[in-house]
Amino acid sequence: MKKAFITLILLIMHAIPALNAQQLSPTGICYVEVNNNNILNAGSYKLQTSGKYLFNVVNIFAANINYDTAKNRPYLYCNNNVTKVLTNADTYIKPLQAKGMKVVLTILGNHQGAGFCNFPSREAAKDFAQQLAQTVNTYGLDGIDFDDEYSDYGQNGTGQPNASSFVMLIQELKALLPNKMITFYYYGPAASRLSWNGLRVGDYVNYSWNAMYGTFSAPNVPPLTNAQISPAAVWMGNTSNATTTSLATQTKNGGYGVFMWYDLHGTNETSQLSAGTQTLYGEQTVLSTALQSWTAGTNCDAPIGLxxxxxxxxxxxxxxxxxxxxxxxxxxxxxxxxxxxxxxxxxxxxxxxxxxxxxxxxxxxxxxxxxxxxxxxxxxxxxxSGTGGTTPTGSSSLSLDGSTESGSAGSLNLSGSALSFEGWIKPSSFKSASPYISSVMGTEVSDSNSAFLRLGDANIANNKLQFVISINNVQQKLTATTALTANTWYHVAATYDGAAMKIYINGALDASKSQTGNVSSNGAFNVGYLYNTSRNFNGKVDEVRVWKRALSQTEISQNRCNVVFPATSLAAYWKFNEGSGSSVQDTSGNGVTLTLTGVDASNWGTDIPCPAGTQKVSANAKSQKATGLDQVTTKKQIRLYPNPVSQSSPLTISVPEEYNRGKLTIYNFNGRIAETKILQAGDHQYDLSKLSMGNYIIQFESQNADLKQTEKLIIK
Structure with missing residues (x-):
């Protein structure tokens, strides 16, 4: 999970943003279909006697969650009318905000398979959350509203709704926008997927409302209170005035704090609005300014395939x-x-x-x-941005000749729903004859029993990576976009998570494709060799790892030169630090020794992708050297581990020697300080018994002010 870096000023904001000083009770929520109507009309309605504006929150309806099939990535799409509103924020957004209203962007499915409920990983959920947060910040919006309709889950090879997706998305978005509003239109698959692994959507959203127009039904979004819920749903022009009055009466009698109006038009709506406001506030609604017409925006789509x-x-x-x-x-x-x-x-x-x-x-x-x-x-x-050859690791690498030299780990069972391969390679040359293959690592017993990473194939360039796994007796193949250059170090990785195959180069996602099913791979695992010696790899290898789970892009990009222990589902890890000999020890703790063939002293060298000597090893790590668990503390960064952490387990906070001492502040997710401590350099055990399960923000500020670092901590 990528770490959320946010400033202190955002951390100390309250979870529920304050609305304008003339806030109504119940709070007035308004949706405007900007395809047909001018959003400025939401600022034309006031209560007759008090002069308060009727609407406290105005929703731009709606932007979409679309799907980039080339990159297997959900992305935020704005049609011509939403684009007109956002890109002309001074004209359409700021005037409403000047009247004390919050302007929120609604996100809606668009029949492409992308939705809030089928993100396959936290990495994917965070990517979309980042898109939303960047949009809010760029156009000066006050928040995001979620409406889980029209996604058509499963289209374009996307997955079906899962239990974790919506919770992860909301959690990640709140971490990025702690002082902004997040609301939920209570409808669709998301309405039945509001909790996962002890986390609740309701802990991160500010309001929710009934989506069934003309009815009175309170959304069940724990722990939201009646003050944050609208059981009433009025569709302007379609819900009768009598029903509007009835819904207003039930809202007031039930002590609910929100009242939702949908589809405000460009015509005078005071009659229907008054049918509700007379009961809710004891006042009629009047027009304070003339209504404005709407001219559709010009089509202009942003590029995708990024x-x-x-x-x-x-x-x-x-x-x-x-x-x-x-x-x-x-x-x-x-x-x-x-x-x-x-x-x-x-x-x-x-x-x-x-x-x-x-x-x-x-x-x-x-x-x-x-x-x-x-x-x-x-x-x-x-x-x-990549290491640029500055990130540390061991002191040697192994060179293979592309013909007779390779490594064998014996039989390794990688069958299952997820796996990852990663390592550093520096090709000396690429195979120039058919089948143009240079084997990097993996198992290839047959088409029905294989999982490997190689360069080239008969129908692809000999300097492009190819990731191959056997599913249902067929080899599924993914080819990288980037062509590698000889005599250059690259960190290469391939992952499969049961929903997609992915290739990463130097920590960046290079290629992916949707894929489902279980991998069948149980046999001899090799480095530099597959199938026959004519396909052997010619070049240097270092830091080779095999995982029985799919690594996230964050894990791959941040840990290219080391592994942070404990490392869940690490099957084998060969550091190639021996510098001599005919075997490589497995530092995963699983005892999977890599036995080398055709290798002598000339194969070992000090040409390595990540120079040694610039990384600090914690005292705790030194005590674990004998078991191969090299826990390292990244220079000029504090580190928390494990994270997430069980409430009954100790949390280790490691402070680098560069900072000597500093102040640690723990905030809950409402921005309130839970505790502060002064920490010296070194490893510290933190007692979590004082904190309840949930999500926290940890901030460390060094005494010399060289470092101000923020991390997210999850206590389960």
């Missing part, structure tokens, strides 16, 4: 798919920053290379299309 390649530590290539013959504006920034830097303006290509990056740093980038108008921004997956 990915990052050629990561060097100090530079990266940003790529996208063309939208007609238009030009594009591209910006980027460190993930922890708030200010964007322009990478290109009105560029007519489909890529741009940025430089001057900081090695091993997370970055965001965004892009918009220039038509006769500008599209909204679409936000790319977050990427790590």
């Amino acid at each position: 990915y990052t390649s050629n990561l060097t530590g100090t530079s990266a290539k940003l790529n996208w798919s063309a939208v007609g013959t238009n030009t594009y504006d591209v910006d980027y920034k460190p993930a922890s920053a708030t200010t964007w830097t322009s990478a290109a303006t009105a560029i007519n290509s489909t890529s741009v290379t940025i430089s001057g990056l900081t090695a091993n740093t997370e970055y965001d980038w965004r892009i918009r299309t220039n038509c006769s108008v500008k599209s909204t921004y679409i936000f790319a997956p977050r990427f790590n």
